[in-house]
Amino acid sequence: MLNIILMGPPGAGKGTQATAIVDAFHLPHISTGDMFREAIAQGTPVGLKAKEIIAAGNLVPDEITIELVKERLSRPDCEHGYLLDGFPRTIPQAEALDKLGPEIGRPVSLVIDITVPEEELIRRIAGRRVCPSCGASYHVDSMKPAVEGICDRCGHELIQRKDDNAESFAVRLQNYYASTQPLVDYYKEQGLYHCFDGMVGKANLEKAINALLEEQGQ
Numbered sequence: 001m002l003n004i005i006l007m008g009p010p011g012a013g014k015g016t017q018a019t020a021i022v023d024a025f026h027l028p029h030i031s032t033g034d035m036f037r038e039a040i041a042q043g044t045p046v047g048l049k050a051k052e053i054i055a056a057g058n059l060v061p062d063e064i065t066i067e068l069v070k071e072r073l074s075r076p077d078c079e080h081g082y083l084l085d086g087f088p089r090t091i092p093q094a095e096a097l098d099k100l101g102p103e104i105g106r107p108v109s110l111v112i113d114i115t116v117p118e119e120e121l122i123r124r125i126a127g128r129r130v131c132p133s134c135g136a137s138y139h140v141d142s143m144k145p146a147v148e149g150i151c152d153r154c155g156h157e158l159i160q161r162k163d164d165n166a167e168s169f170a171v172r173l174q175n176y177y178a179s180t181q182p183l184v185d186y187y188k189e190q191g192l193y194h195c196f197d198g199m200v201g202k203a204n205l206e207k208a209i210n211a212l213l214e215e216q217g218q
């Protein structure tokens with residue numbers, strides 16, 4: 001069973017690889033960032049609470065995030081596997097998932113971590129454009145869509161995320177090192193951790209991840 005966690009710092013290429021993985025392996029793509037952005041757009045109570053926190057680059061409190069994932073992961077479409085993108089991001093979130101997964105018969109089966117040096121993360125985030133409809137990511141110089149400003153995948157207009165500015169990015173990176181990086185050892189101890197070099201290029205990274213998933217999905 002492919003019950004996958006995709007992790008890595010902001011700008012590592014999680015969103016891009018997530019899109020490729022869910023298309024290739026027909027898995028539901030559970031991005032907590034996308035879920036929060038949707039909640040904000042719809043003005044739900046969760047969206048109202050998360051709006052300022054996300055814009056500043058901080059993490060949404062664990063209780064809110066865990067509840068959101070509990071509900072999503074329990075839906076029928078996750079029965080045959082799932083891809084968690086951007087969750088867990090803290091040790092308490094990972095512990096909650098370790099409890100929930102087995103309870104609902106959907107324990108995590110592997111963790112994919114993408115590593116990229118900090119200078120490159122800064123370059124990627126500064127030029128990033130995203131599709132607010134399907135979540136696909138582009139870059140103004142190095143990953144342009146076929147038609148400027150339009151998503152190749154779904155035709156929606158591309159936007160720059162509010163938290164993709166230098167100030168919020170610095171906070172996000174700091175939070176990543178303080179709260180998310182400890183998950184590396186956490187999942188190494190569980191024997192679930194697989195690390196990938198995010199500098200090998202989009203297609204090569206996709207190939208390397210696919211090889212692992214094909215082997216694990218047997």
Ligand code: AMP
Nearest residue numbers: 032033054058059060065086087088089
């Ligand atoms: P992302 O699209 O994954 O970069 O997430 C965007 C923002 O949503 C993050 O910077 C956080 O503010 C919030 N967020 C997403 N996932 C989580 C999570 N697992 N825990 C706390 N906050 C999150």
